[in-house]
Structure formats: C-alpha cells, structure tokens
Amino acid sequence: PGRLYSATHEEILGGWTTDIYFLKTRDVLRAAGRLDVPVTAEIFARQEGVFAGLGEVLSLLDRKGTDLAVEALPEGESFASKEVLVRIRGTYEAFGLYETVLLGMLASSTGWATAARRCVEAAEGLPVICFGSRHVHPAVAPVMERAAVVGGCVDASCILGAKLLGKDPKGTIPHAAILLAGDTVELARVYDGLLPEGEPRTVLVDTFKDEAEEALRVAEALGDRLSAVRLDTPGERGGVTPDLVREVRYRLNLAGYGHVAVLVSGGLSPDRIRLLAEAGAAGFGVGSYITHATPRDMTMDLKEVDGKPVAKRGRLPGPLPNERLKRVR
Amino acid sequence: PGRLYSATHEEILGGWTTDIYFLKTRDVLRAAGRLDVPVTAEIFARQEGVFAGLGEVLSLLDRKGTDLAVEALPEGESFASKEVLVRIRGTYEAFGLYETVLLGMLASSTGWATAARRCVEAAEGLPVICFGSRHVHPAVAPVMERAAVVGGCVDASCILGAKLLGKDPKGTIPHAAILLAGDTVELARVYDGLLPEGEPRTVLVDTFKDEAEEALRVAEALGDRLSAVRLDTPGERGGVTPDLVREVRYRLNLAGYGHVAVLVSGGLSPDRIRLLAEAGAAGFGVGSYITHATPRDMTMDLKEVDGKPVAKRGRLPGPLPNERLKRVR
Amino acid sequence: PGRLYSATHEEILGGWTTDIYFLKTRDVLRAAGRLDVPVTAEIFARQEGVFAGLGEVLSLLDRKGTDLAVEALPEGESFASKEVLVRIRGTYEAFGLYETVLLGMLASSTGWATAARRCVEAAEGLPVICFGSRHVHPAVAPVMERAAVVGGCVDASCILGAKLLGKDPKGTIPHAAILLAGDTVELARVYDGLLPEGEPRTVLVDTFKDEAEEALRVAEALGDRLSAVRLDTPGERGGVTPDLVREVRYRLNLAGYGHVAVLVSGGLSPDRIRLLAEAGAAGFGVGSYITHATPRDMTMDLKEVDGKPVAKRGRLPGPLPNERLKRVR
Amino acid sequence: PGRLYSATHEEILGGWTTDIYFLKTRDVLRAAGRLDVPVTAEIFARQEGVFAGLGEVLSLLDRKGTDLAVEALPEGESFASKEVLVRIRGTYEAFGLYETVLLGMLASSTGWATAARRCVEAAEGLPVICFGSRHVHPAVAPVMERAAVVGGCVDASCILGAKLLGKDPKGTIPHAAILLAGDTVELARVYDGLLPEGEPRTVLVDTFKDEAEEALRVAEALGDRLSAVRLDTPGERGGVTPDLVREVRYRLNLAGYGHVAVLVSGGLSPDRIRLLAEAGAAGFGVGSYITHATPRDMTMDLKEVDGKPVAKRGRLPGPLPNERLKRVR
Amino acid sequence: PGRLYSATHEEILGGWTTDIYFLKTRDVLRAAGRLDVPVTAEIFARQEGVFAGLGEVLSLLDRKGTDLAVEALPEGESFASKEVLVRIRGTYEAFGLYETVLLGMLASSTGWATAARRCVEAAEGLPVICFGSRHVHPAVAPVMERAAVVGGCVDASCILGAKLLGKDPKGTIPHAAILLAGDTVELARVYDGLLPEGEPRTVLVDTFKDEAEEALRVAEALGDRLSAVRLDTPGERGGVTPDLVREVRYRLNLAGYGHVAVLVSGGLSPDRIRLLAEAGAAGFGVGSYITHATPRDMTMDLKEVDGKPVAKRGRLPGPLPNERLKRVR
Amino acid sequence: PGRLYSATHEEILGGWTTDIYFLKTRDVLRAAGRLDVPVTAEIFARQEGVFAGLGEVLSLLDRKGTDLAVEALPEGESFASKEVLVRIRGTYEAFGLYETVLLGMLASSTGWATAARRCVEAAEGLPVICFGSRHVHPAVAPVMERAAVVGGCVDASCILGAKLLGKDPKGTIPHAAILLAGDTVELARVYDGLLPEGEPRTVLVDTFKDEAEEALRVAEALGDRLSAVRLDTPGERGGVTPDLVREVRYRLNLAGYGHVAVLVSGGLSPDRIRLLAEAGAAGFGVGSYITHATPRDMTMDLKEVDGKPVAKRGRLPGPLPNERLKRVR
Ligand SMILES: [Zn+2]
Ligand SMILES: [Zn+2]
Numbered sequence A, B, C, D, E, F: 001p002g003r004l005y006s007a008t009h010e011e012i013l014g015g016w017t018t019d020i021y022f023l024k025t026r027d028v029l030r031a032a033g034r035l036d037v038p039v040t041a042e043i044f045a046r047q048e049g050v051f052a053g054l055g056e057v058l059s060l061l062d063r064k065g066t067d068l069a070v071e072a073l074p075e076g077e078s079f080a081s082k083e084v085l086v087r088i089r090g091t092y093e094a095f096g097l098y099e100t101v102l103l104g105m106l107a108s109s110t111g112w113a114t115a116a117r118r119c120v121e122a123a124e125g126l127p128v129i130c131f132g133s134r135h136v137h138p139a140v141a142p143v144m145e146r147a148a149v150v151g152g153c154v155d156a157s158c159i160l161g162a163k164l165l166g167k168d169p170k171g172t173i174p175h176a177a178i179l180l181a182g183d184t185v186e187l188a189r190v191y192d193g194l195l196p197e198g199e200p201r202t203v204l205v206d207t208f209k210d211e212a213e214e215a216l217r218v219a220e221a222l223g224d225r226l227s228a229v230r231l232d233t234p235g236e237r238g239g240v241t242p243d244l245v246r247e248v249r250y251r252l253n254l255a256g257y258g259h260v261a262v263l264v265s266g267g268l269s270p271d272r273i274r275l276l277a278e279a280g281a282a283g284f285g286v287g288s289y290i291t292h293a294t295p296r297d298m299t300m301d302l303k304e305v306d307g308k309p310v311a312k313r314g315r316l317p318g319p320l321p322n323e324r325l326k327r328v329r
C-alpha cells in the first residue's frame, strides 16, 4: 500500500516541507558570505485575530538548538491587524530555512482559534464543541482541535486532539449507528446499557422520525438517564431552526422531561448560535464555521540586518515596538 | 522540546484521529450484534468540484486488508453536486471507524484541486505554480501541493510535495535573500554564478526599487542568462496590476530584452490571472486562492444495510447510479 | 345577535355601498340640468392583467333596465396597461351612481384572476387549485374562487363558489380532523370507508410525523385506494421544499407506490411551483399568492359629454379605439 | 339578469362559503365518533397588527347558539406576532365547520385596520379619511370602511359603512360632475347653493386647470363659504407633491384665503402623509394604501382535545397564556 | 467698477493663465541647458469621447510661430480611452509653457462635445438645441456652444457662439417676458406681430396655466402662424413627462392643430430624450446634461527627448502609433 | 491665426454672450410697453453650497450705471437650498438682458467654491492648494482659482489667478522638467541653486524611481534646504495611498529628515484627504475634485412686477425674506 501524503514529524523537522527556494537561498547567501549575519525578523498578520500555534513553533526552534532569541504574544490573546506577534533574533542560517513552516503553523492554528472564539462569544457561556474533524485532513485534525480549545471550545472529540490537551475525548453516536440499528430508541437502549454510570447520555433524534416525536420517544425510553437530545436536522428538512428548538424544548417540558437538554449542530455560525441560544438550545456542535476558517495569513519580514534597520518596499524598516510580547526563549 | 501537534502516519492509520464517537459506535454495534452486517456506503459532495485525495483513501483501506469493494471516480475529474464519488461495500466494522478520516482526506484535497483548476483554466495554457505552503500547516503542505498538481498546476515548490509527485522541486529566491544581500543585482549575480548551466534564472524585482527600473538593471547585468523577472509588488505599492505588467513588458522589449519573461505573483485569482495574461504575463504563482479554498465538504451515507435500501431523513435510500465510477479495489 | 358587516345583494343593487358623494353629484347635476345628458365612459387599468368580473357588472347594469350600451373585453383575456376594457354609453343618471361599485367588482376579480393565471402558467399543465377562502371575507370567497377559475384554476373548494361555476366542490381533510382522530392512518381509514367508490383519496401527511414516514404508512394502509398524499409542511419545519418532494416521491416509488401522486400546498408562488413541479409534484394548492393579489385598480373616465370629447387633465379626450371589445349589451 | 357572486348573509351563516372539506371532516369525525369531543382552539396571526373583525365573528358564533366559550382581544388593539387573539372552547361540531369563515372575517378586517392605523399615526392628529371603496368588491366595502374607522380613520364615505358605524356618510364631488358641468367654478356654485348651511364645502381643483389657478378661482367665487380645496393631481401631472401643497397654501394665504384648508388625496402612504403634512396639508384621503393591505393571515390551531394538550408539528401543544384576552361570550 | 475675472485673449496668449511652475521650469531648464532640446509630446484622455477644441489649440500654437510639427485627430471624431489625440514635436521651450492651457482647451471642449453627441444620438434625427449658457461662465459660453455643435447640436442660442459658427443665433422668449406681460396669449400676439414673416413662432406654455390648456389657447390665438409650443414644466409640477407630451400632442391634434410641434426642455438627458421622442416630442432643448459634462481630462506626456524614448513611471516610453492622426501643422 | 473662442471682457459686457432670446424679449416688451416697469428679481440655487462670484456680478451691474438696488449674501458664506442669494430691484430693461450672464458667473464660481470648501474641511487645518487649471478652459482658470481661494484654498498657482487675489503665485516643478533633466536629484540641485533663499524647495519624487528611494536621495542631496517632497504616484503604480505616505514619512524620519514635509496630489477627494492626513501627509494638491464640481445651478425668478407679487407656476409669488442679505448697491 502507498504512503500517506501528509508529512511526518521527521520530515517537517528535517526541512522537507519547506519551499525549495529556501535551500537555494542558503546556498546563495553562503556564497555571498551573508549566511551568518545576525538578523531580526518579525511576524505579523494583516487581519486581527486570536493568536495560536506558538507551541509548535517553539518545539521546532528548540530543536534548532541555537542562540535564537524569541519574543511572542501568549497564545489565546486577541491581536490587532499588523501587530507584531513574534520577533526572532539570530543568524538567518538558524531559522530562515523554516520561514514557510513557521508561518504555516501559525496561520492555520490562528485561523481556527479565531473562528472558534467568535462562536464561543456568541454562545455567551453555553458550551461550544468542535465537530470539525471530517472537514480537514486527519494529519491536522488534532492541530485544529487544539486551536479550537485555545479559542474557547470546551472539548475535543478527536482522540489525539484530546490527548494533546490532556483531556478525555467527548462524543456521542452518529447517524450511521442508528441506521444500522434500525431504530433510534433501540440503539439508545443499548448505548445506555453500555455506557459507564455517571457519563451523560446524549441521543441524536433526527435520523428516522420528526425530531419532536423522536425526542419524546427517547425520553420515555431512558427517563432520568437521558441527559440530552441532539438536533442535527439536514438541510433537506429545513435544518435546525429556532422554531424547532423552541418546540422540542416545549414538548419535553410539557411531558415532564425538563431535565433533558437540547443540543444542536449542523451549519452553525455565530449568528445562528445567538438565535438558537435564545430559543432554548443548551449547547452547540460547530463544524464548518471553525474548520473552514481562512488561515490567518502571516508575514515574516527581515527588519534588521547586521544591526541596521532594513525593509523591503512597502514595509517600515527596523523593529516595531509591541509591549505585549513576552520573551519565550 | 515538545511534540508537533500534527498526527503521524501511525497515529492516523491507528485510528487516533477519528472522533471518539466512532469507538463508541463500534462498542454499541458489537453489543447489538450489528457490527458485521454487510453495508453499502456512498460519499458525495454538495458542491461541484474536481476530485482528488483518492490515493490516500486507498492507502488507508488497503491496510485494513479486508474484503472491502470500492468504486470511485478517477482523480482529476470534474464532478457535479451530489454525484456519488466513492462507493464502499463491506462490513461496517471494516471501515466505519475511519469515516472522519476518509472524508477529511477527500474534502481537503478536492477543495485544493478544485481551486487550482479554476486558476489553470483562467491561464489558458500559461503555467500556474502553487506558492501556497506558507498558508497551511507543514504536515499538509505536500498534500496540498499534490492536489494542486492534480488540479493542473505545473510544478511543486515544496520539496516533499515534489518527491510525492516524482518531480524536481522548482523555485527561485525570496525577498529575504535580497534584503540580506542589500541589492538585487548583486544577489542576482551570485545566484547566476551558483546555478547549474541550463537551469532558468528568475529574479524577483520589487524588493528595493521600482519594478520597471529593477527589471532593466537585472536584465542588463545578466543579459541572455536571465530567463524571467518576477513581479510580487506588495499591496502597499498597489499590487501587481495589468498596467505594471504591460509597462515592464514594454520597457524590456524596447531595451532589447524580449527574451525575458514577466512572471507574476501576489494575491492572484482566476479573474486577476485573466487580466494579467492579457497584459503580457507569462506565468503565475498562486498562493492564497488555492490554499484558502474551502474544503469541499464530503458526506458519507449508509445506503444499504443487510441488502436493504436505507437512508436517514433527507436522503434517497439505496445506492444511486453513477456510470463514471471505476472499480478500484 | 348583530348583523354581518358585508352588504347584501339588495344593499349593493340599491346603491347603499356607493360613496355618498355620488348621491350629492346626482343632486347637483339635477340642479344644473346636466343629469340626463348622454355621456361615454371608459374603464381601464394602469397595469396589465387578466380580465374578470364582467358578469357581475352586467348583472347590475341589467337591473338598471335602461338604454345603456356596453362594449367589453371577454372575461379571461389578457389585457395591456391602459387598454380600454369597458365602454358604457348612456345618461350619467343611468349608471354614474354605480361607478364605485362597478370598479370595485372589476378590480377585485381581475386582481385574483391575474394572480391565478401566473400560477397556472408556472404549473405548465399540472392542476392548480385555489385554497384561499380563509384569506378573504366570506362574502367575497365565492367571487374570489370564481375569478381564480376564470384565471385557470381547475376546481373550487368553496361550496358556493363551485355552485356559481356549475361544478362540484373539491377538497380533502384538514389538520384539525387528524388532530381530533389522533393518528393520520386511523383517520385515513375512516375517510376511505366513507367516501363513495371512484372518488379520489388524498391524505395530508405532515400533521404528526415526518412526511416521508407518514406517506409510507398511509400508502401501506390504503394501498391502491390511495390516490395522493398532500405535503403542507409548516414553516417551522422548513416548509415544502424540492428536496422533500423529491424524497417522498422516491421513497413511494421504491416501496411500490408509484401510483400515489404527491400534491403540495403552503406558501406557493409561481417560482415555487416551477421548482416543485420539476422535483415531482403533481398538483398545487395555492392560497395567499392568489388571494393576496393586489386589486387591479380600475379607473372610469368620462370621455364624451353630449357628443363632444372631454377628459380631465392627464387623460386623452374622446373614446380610445380598441378592436378587441365586444358589444355585450 | 344574473345573480351577484358575493355571498348573502344567509349563505354565509348557512355554511355555503366554507370549504367542502369541512363538510367531509364532519362526516368523517362523526363516523369516528369524535365529533362531540370538547376541544380548545386558538387563533393567532404571524405578523403583528391592529385587531379587527371580532364583531362579525361573534355575530356568527351567537347564531350557533351553543355553549361555546370565547375569549378575545378587544378590537382596535395592537397585537404582537403569534400572540393568541381568540380562544374558543366547545365541541368541534359547534364551530369547526366555520374555521374558513371566521379566519376570513378576521384576516380581512385586521389587514385594513392595521394599514389605516399606520396612516393615522403618520398624520399626527390631522384627519385621515378612507377613500377606498372603489378598490374592493361592494360586498365588503362596508366591512373595509368599518375596519378603517376601527384603525383610526375619522369618517366613512360609503353609505352603508357609515350606517354600520352610526355616523353620517361624508364626501364631496367627483371629477365626473365637474366634467359634466364643464367648469369647476360653475359646479362649485351649484353645489354651494344646494348644500345645507353649516355643512363644509370642499371643492376638487385639479380637473381642468392648474391647481393653483383653480384654487384661487374657486376661493374667489365662494369666499368665506369655501372650507377647503382638494388636490388629487393625476400621476400624469406629477401627482400631489409637497411643493404643490406648499405653493397652493402660500397663494391662498397671499390672496387672503387663509381660512381655506388644503386637503389631499391620490396614492398616499404614511411616508407621503408625513411629507405633505409638513408642507401644509390639513387632511388626507387614503385609498389604495388601506384597501390594498395584505390580509393579516390568521391561523386556527386545535390546542386541546378532550382535555389533553395537542398540536400539529411545528406548534406548541396546549393553550398559550395571554392576559390581554377578555371573556366575550 | 472692478474687472471681470475671466482671462482676456491677450492674457491667455501671453501665458498669464499658465501655472507658475512652468515659468520656473523654463528657468531651471535654461540653467540646466536643456531648454532647446527637441522633444516629442503626446496628448491622450483616459476616457473615450468625441474630440473637440483643436481649433483653439492651433490658434495658440500658430502664434508661437515656430517649427512645431503637430499631428491630431480631426474634431468631431470619436476616440478610444488612451488613444493618442495630438502629437507635438519641437523644442520644449516652444510649447511646454502652454501645457496647462492646451490641456484645458481640449478637456473642456471635448467634454461638452461628448455629452452633446450622446443627446444627439438619443434623438435619432430630431433636432437638439443647446440651452446651456446659464450654467457656465459667460467667458466660455461661446466655447461651449461651439463644442455642442461639433457634437451634433443644430443651433446656438448664444449670440457670439452662433457668430463663431457662422450661423444665426436661434431662440424664443423666456418666462420673464410672459410674467411681465401678465398673460401668455397676450405676449404671443405681440411677439407674432414683431417677428419677421417666415421666422418660426415658438411659444412657452407652462408659465401661468396647465400646459394643455395654454397650448390650446395659444394655438387658437395664432392659428397657422404658430409653429411650436415649448414645454418646460418645473419640477414642482412634475417636470416634462412622456404622458404630458402625449396628451398635449393629442389635444392639439384633436383640435385641428396638427401642424404645431411640441418642443421640450428642462432636465433632459439621453434617456429622457428617448422616452419623450417616443411620446411625440419634435425637438429638445438641453441644458445641464451638456454643460455639466465632466471635462474629458487630458494628459500630455513627454515621450522622446533628444531622439530617445522616455516616459515617467507608469507610461510607455516613445511615441505610440495612431494612424488616424492627420498632420495639421 | 484664428481667434480664441472664449469671450473677451468687451464681448461679455456688450451682451454678446447672452442668449438671443433676451434681445427678442427686449423688443417684444418694448412693443408691449412693459420694458420700463419696475420689477424685483431673486436668485437662488436648488442645492446648498458656498456662495461665490458676486464680485463679477457687481462689476457688470455697475457698468449698467442705473438705479439698480442689489442685496446679496457675502461671498464665502454657506447657504441652504432655495435660500434667496441675490435680490435685484429696478427696471427689467436695466438687467434682464444679462440674466444668462449673471447666472453663469454665480453658478460656476459657487460650484468651485463649494467643492474647495469640502476639501478644506477634510484637511482640518492642513493647507489645500488648487492644482486644477489644466481641467478648465484658460479663460476661466483665474475665475476658478479665485473661487477655490474663496472656498478656503491657501494659494493659487495660476499667475493671473494669484494676481486677482493680490497674492504671489505658488508652485514647484512638473514631471516634464525631470524627464528633460533625466534625473530627479540633478534637477533638484539646479532648482535649488536657482531659487531665492528663503523660498521653500518642494521636489516631486515619483517620476523615475520608487518614491521612498527617491525621497531619500533628494533629501540627502539637498539636506536642510529641502522643505518637502511631493507624491503624485500615477494610477498605474497604485496612486498615492495611506501606506505609501506612512512609509515615506517613516523612512524620512528614520534617516534624520524629520523636517521634510510629505505633500500629496493626484485624484484627491475629501475622503482621501482625511485618510492621507491621518497617515502623515502635510499638504494637499487638489485638481479634479474642485474643477469637476458641477456648477451650482442658479435660477432667477421675477417675484414682483409693478409692485405686485407674481411668480410662474411652481414658485411662491413675491419676495421671500432672508435676513442674511446685505445691501451691496
Ligand atoms: Zn467542511
Ligand atoms: Zn442528522
């Protein structure tokens, strides 16, 4: 069988994922005698956001084992457009080759963390879970889940993502299991029997029947053992609307199942989250809004060469002050 | 030093990047005696696009070493919204756990290939190169570059990406090298001296001086040995416009450097490519348009269980015909 | 108990629904000796449409029993903006008092017929039924239903409307009956037992359960005796969408109920009709689009007084030619 | 001569304007033994508005002479979207057949009253008169005029409408009379001679001449006996604009006719009313804005059957509280 | 009394209206020994248009009496964006000082001619007259009228404008004369008595009375001697609309005055001209559309200095070919 | 050589630029015996603005040497839509012929002054210079420059314009001089040598090289003698952007040239001025925004004839009060 196309850790750390022109650059600079000149580089983003991905950057630079000095914004903090986020001092030789890698790590994690933060803010205290692994390549699924938690999500469903965060992975049961079982209630019973006591039971209620009907059937079957129903209504049935949440909530209350929470998922965005929270939803599973987040593009500029301020056309020469940076290395 | 957050190949193949609920599903279905029931699953996308990522899917399924039968659309072909792209038959046990992984592989590669194809079509035969590694996590940089080539890009600049494609990586010299050298012409001379004969020399001409002036200086310095100048004008200087391309082309011709091609990069999209090609650009380096492509979301539906057509609400039960699928396993 | 507020036939014919100023006009003109002067009046609409309401106008003018000569466009024909639709010659005394009444009759019937025509055209041969009585005052429900049939609808559900048209009223069973019965299938069985052989059985399937599930339940229960299911999904559940029609149609076919038609209703417009017909709907119940139609405002101008062309400012004096008018009195 | 198409009071009360499916429903429920089950029904509108039409509803229910208990919002009150407006308790047999009729009565009167209220609010104390009979079928002209007065209009011009409200009908003289007379001033003199002392004289001044010229001619002719001129300028002459009102007002004042009010009509809306009031208009005749008002669609839901809360999909089961309702029966 | 602020011919030709920096330029170039270097200059506009103003340019350059060679597009021809319109060869000393003056002459005449052409095209053969003197400073009124005739207008009303074109000035009578006379018909009679036989009589009919009424009064008074009425209805009365033109045309015909043309003026644009022509207007007086035309900005670039191609950044060095240019000097 | 097309002062004062119909009006009124009737005329504009052009009007009326009484708003004051700006009392004979001329003078100067004021307000105290002569005919260039200074501009570059204002003309050096010299620094040195001590040196820095580079070269060459650089970047290079201003400012400061101001020109509007001021620009050269200003159309109405209030349709008869008017004659 063929290999997977994603890069292994060794390949990344070995420079195999950098652009070839950095290798050429190294050769040219060596020939020009400029490779070991001390430089200052700064990284910034053109759009504001929530900073993430620094941990990986340091893991990589640490391995370079050199005299690099690094200042950076702490992960999870909001930053402004064009604010300096990372400043590296050292020889170009020591880190220049990794420009592509460093920027890619920061851009993707920061993009995901920023989108997650928007959802978390919209939920105003209600829990937001990231359901997005299926939208990204499995090699970066744990990177994405970690960034979502940096942005404020409460849990990770990807097993490795959870491990990286020192958490237990959280999740329930997909449509496929219900289809295989043939009936939601039947499956819910097996699930309930299997789960350790104390762990919350959440059942998906839009597979076969109208959600309101199925929610009541499941509640009747599991009684006090049921902690939540999840609505994930497909677009072909109108998606999850505030009216649907309100009615399921109302019918559950009317039938005496006030203890059963209504969780929602499927195409959620901060605006939808606000509307559904107001209608009674108690938690949110967000997929595409977080995972489709555009990478927060990062730019690394040389700002000092051999102690003198420089910059290419369009940039301000010399380091730019940012008192929020901390010395991290 | 800490670990990188991306998943290694072993972690992916070992199921560590799936969502925890697939593990629970396995347990529940085993308890319900439904784990070894034969099923048919189909994968489709809601939006049309250019199919890619199948190779990785097969690499994974191969390792599962079972009796799975797989039909699929060939990579690189365009598909319609909701067209069946992959059909898998076998026991749920054999592949169900990997739903998240399979969809993630297809969604990301297909998204990148689709965006690349749009650029390639706009270029009408002129070469398009993917310059996007810095926008994605290094773990998926080779995945992305490979997908861009499936979509029609001519070369890969990421070293590992090129290796996966059996090509030599292609590239030139970044702004940083010029800043370190202190003058574009000076650096161009060293670069020229270092490069093997026969390899094309392309020099970036927007670092220190107006592009038209710098292009003529470099052309004068390298003469017939110069194959191209690259314009990558920053937004702060108006970006690369059709007027700029037209003028640089005109001035090079007027000075007798008709053999020097004008390549462009920086914020290109299919519409920009069309305008710049018309103005005389001879090649395009595309970054964000390809790498920011939204993943082409994939859905996997169970369509048959134990020989009987099924489907959750909103989907049509039973396999849907698609004569374009090939038996790939 | 108080009286209803609508006007009886006697009140209308007796002039009680005209504006008071026409009575004053009569007195003033009598005092001025201008009441029995021969005049020509013309009626037109500012917007194009489908003409209707003429029958009532003639019923009224007939009762005035005088020497009025009337030319008019036949009911059901399309007309252009500002085209002359009715021309009346006689003394002002004989019909002037009824200007308000005549215009009101024509404006409302023409408005409804025009809207019905738009739906019928969109359905391209599939039947459109008017379900709109609940949107209008009961006094004009039969007027509206008659106009809808003039516009091309196939049937009337209002008992009196059907009688006016010499047809049998058509209809099925409302949500209320199903709610009272407590189950759709149960009610469908009673309904089937009660209906004369040969009359088609249509059952509403969105009251309690998901439409796809309920459609199959009802089809199973009634078998060959079921002629159609009706989808009237509430907005709270996403309304009736092309996807829903397509799926219900597909599932009925798959289960061997290809003979059961899928009828739709609920917020339909010509655009929705086109989309749903394409998805497999076989008939349409239209309510608000027809009944909310803006009255096609009519204007009556005096164009000749005592044989001389006149017109108020803004209008062209003298009768305007229209070869499509027929002498109807 | 043929009959009019509108329904007589006997036909309405006899159930001839209901939809045929309510008759079928009665038969089916009788066969199912569910016809005399006690139920609770609630009526609401999806859009906010000004409530009207209750009087007719009670006139009808009174004739059913049964034990129906009715709570309702008082006519003329504003209500919110989805607020319960009427609640009826009794057997379905006693009122279910009239669902179509009841909703039609409320929807049309409420639509008209709501539109009238918007105009009255815009006029900020200046009188608004409904001039709309010609836009509706004569059978509902008095229904519409009564609803307009519920909404805040000061007078009714329809003779029957005024009678229903216990008022004298109000009005002046149409363009036709002036055209027949051949000169506005001549007609104004006859009109003045005929009208009882003390009744206000209003003359229309846009039939033959420029409004400013005609207004001065009429004012000169009638002097202190003239109370108002009315501007109803046709669209072909630019309609009634703030500039026109301002100038006529100015020229009347300049010539010493400050006591003559300027009334306006023709295509008025709340926005136009605000502009014209500011320009000096003293009263407004509104036609299409009120009569073209979309019926305020009403929905009647069964909320209790045999003492148990019910509701179809999409609605909340059981009665919904509304403290503003009064017991009216 | 003070002087007028416009420049006299002597001041323009003497260089008093150039920018001071051209004087400084002369001094600097003299000091640098570059004043008598031969150069080639080209003039172009960024937007397409109709070329005008060349005559004045040549009048000025002729006076410089030097060896300037000039090629140019003929006046009245359409040109494309960036097309070379004028090419001048000679020493900078001979014409450089007049750059501002030359560009100003061309930009203003070309702007006016372009706008006039748009109106003339819309009129499809019906005459367009420029009524625009009151919108511009009197010093340029004849420049503007001449440009409008270059663009296609048939006549000039400005006395000096007509003289420049070798035409008799054309015009009628303003509102002021009618206001002074106190009655349109009265004034029309005096005007008719005074005008030489054979000259057409056009009377303005919107001063005191409704246009339709006044048109008929004037036609009655002057009979066959009246050639046209002019509608110039103020915005306060709705402006001149297609409906108004149609009605006046209709009423004149009906009364036997088919020989009286209907001319229109007041806020006309190409779109209005098209609508009014279709409604029966026979001629158009255009003011603001022509006179408010944005000057067609002209740019003069040095393209050769001492026989060598040059250009500032952003322009193509060396003369650009244009076969449509004629040698005019 | 031919004549220029603009009118000389003699032609303007002699009435040669009025419309021919005023001559006809004079003849007709003389024949009607109405020429020496005393009248009151008022001038107003439909749009608000900044008043200018009065000086020329008075220069003209003074020459008429009659008993005209004139009240007017002072030049430079803001006025409201339809506010009376000038009131003239006298015989029509004495000024009526000059209606076209008077309105043209006021409309053009007021249009330019209004636009200039918008720019000056946006600059919030920083100097705005009018660079617009090349956009207008040279005959009105001084009229335009004077109006711009009335509107708030600080200087005039047109020699005659400056003279009219009693100022020295201000300006620097155009692109042409630099192109002729072949190098910006070379030309700057000559210019510096030639200019009297004490006069500020401003050098244009976008002709040959990137602005940041050229600004530093010029600053180095002239040192303390340089007062400002001007950025006039062509659209083909992205125009003058806030980023460009900010960077040139930053690089000048960094190199110790904090005393060198950054002036900007090229397509400026109030919005651009605000953005560039914020980025560090110290002065603004505005061309098209001021010179392309639509003339502020003026209307002159006769409001009294022989002591009696009159007005054409659409206007209010009699003088309208305005306490801001001053008696100026
Ligand atoms: Zn996705
Ligand atoms: Zn679902």
Ligand SMILES: [Zn+2]
Pocket: A107, A295, A296, A297, B134, B135, B288, B291, B292
């Ligand atoms: Zn990016």
Ligand SMILES: [Zn+2]
Pocket: B175, B206, B207, B231, B232, B233, B234
């Ligand atoms: Zn660059």
Ligand SMILES: [Zn+2]
Pocket: C134, C135, C288, C291, C292, D107, D295, D296, D297
């Ligand atoms: Zn309705």
Ligand SMILES: [Zn+2]
Pocket: C175, C206, C207, C231, C232, C233, C234
């Ligand atoms: Zn329904």
Ligand SMILES: [Zn+2]
Pocket: C107, C295, C296, C297, D134, D135, D288, D291, D292
């Ligand atoms: Zn109407």
Ligand SMILES: [Zn+2]
Pocket: D175, D206, D207, D231, D232, D233, D234
């Ligand atoms: Zn009217």
Ligand SMILES: [Zn+2]
Pocket: E134, E135, E288, E291, E292, F107, F295, F296, F297
């Ligand atoms: Zn104007």
Ligand SMILES: [Zn+2]
Pocket: E175, E206, E207, E231, E232, E233, E234
């Ligand atoms: Zn006029």
Ligand SMILES: [Zn+2]
Pocket: E107, E295, E296, E297, F134, F135, F288, F291, F292
């Ligand atoms: Zn311009």
Ligand SMILES: [Zn+2]
Pocket: F175, F206, F207, F231, F232, F233, F234
């Ligand atoms: Zn420039």
